[in-house]
Amino acid sequence: MAERRTPSRERIVAGAADMISRRGLSATSIREMAKHARAPLGSTYHYFPEGKQQLATEAVRYTGEWVARSLRKELESGPVEGLRAFLALWRGIVVDSDFRAGCPVLAVAIEEPPADETPPAVAAAAEVFAQWEALLAASLRDHGTEAEQAARLATLVVAAVEGTVAMCRAKRSAQPLDDTAEQLQALVAGAIKR
Amino acid sequence: MAERRTPSRERIVAGAADMISRRGLSATSIREMAKHARAPLGSTYHYFPEGKQQLATEAVRYTGEWVARSLRKELESGPVEGLRAFLALWRGIVVDSDFRAGCPVLAVAIEEPPADETPPAVAAAAEVFAQWEALLAASLRDHGTEAEQAARLATLVVAAVEGTVAMCRAKRSAQPLDDTAEQLQALVAGAIKR
DNA sequence: CTCTGGCTATAACGGCCGTCATAGTCTACC
């Protein structure tokens, strides 16, 4: 055990993901993340000895896995349904937060590497994007789309949704998301019918 | 006059846009912006009395107008050429900076409003997005695309490019941009032929 | 030459930052 009795660590990660999705990584302090999770500051350095970078990395992976779970489930009904769920998920986040929250993965991806190396959190963001694309692409292939075209379309879908979510926040409107949703759904529907 | 002899102000704005496109707004300090433009800190508050928000707002508008100028010029040769230039512009920024720079407008759009009001810089980001969309949509309409479809496609293009630029930074690869470029060009080409 | 006003130089203000250290508490097992 020593597992079942520690939701505190997960609360910190989930809270960090939420705060990063709203304010970005560098504008979110460890003190605020701890307070938001009702955990003492010392605990964050107990659970995440490598500090902010580690916490950010885990927050990115946490979000990645959470979205991937929903995606995997809905893709069982086909690419169109999977895409619809993907769009609905992000629409919910943006609208329910009154256009204050977005995607923490994008927020971390937009972070200049301090030196010449890619920090782990940014690398995790790249992996999460790739994971979402892979899920979508596999489902497209399973429904008759040629492999390379499936990969390209999956990239377009993920990138377009990420960009549209950011755009919705700036405009304080869900209209862009609804507009791109329609077109992406048409694209996906067209790609599997052949 | 009192205009011709002051490139200092513009240097600050342009430098701020560059730094914001790399590090994001909250991670870029006014001191660093001043130093980057080789201007004294006091000058920033002389030129921008409302502080960081004003400087960010002007940096967003500056980038918006710079991109719009390129877009307007290339759209004279039609939507496909305009899109190609738009894509090439962002590809150059991402690749030339070794995947360290992106779009400052997106970086500002991803910023939680502190209170219940939208800060001016975020509002400016929304206007810049709308401006780019309007230019693209107008060109599409001029080439036979139905009005509402033109607007929707323009939104998709801008959002997809913004999202893809961010994705390229995370992955440290221009591949996503090349992949989405191909598909967006096909979409635009298809929309004007009818 | 004087004077005005745009620009600069310098320093200070309170405040929050990431990180670390140290001493405590409390629980779970031997």
Next chain:
DNA sequence: GGTAGACTATGACGGCCGTTATAGCCAGAG
């Protein structure tokens, strides 16, 4: 019951933040 180890409490460290204030420079208008 004792003891180890997971967690917490507290406070400190140097450093950078946005912003403001004040005094000084120095070109150009009168």
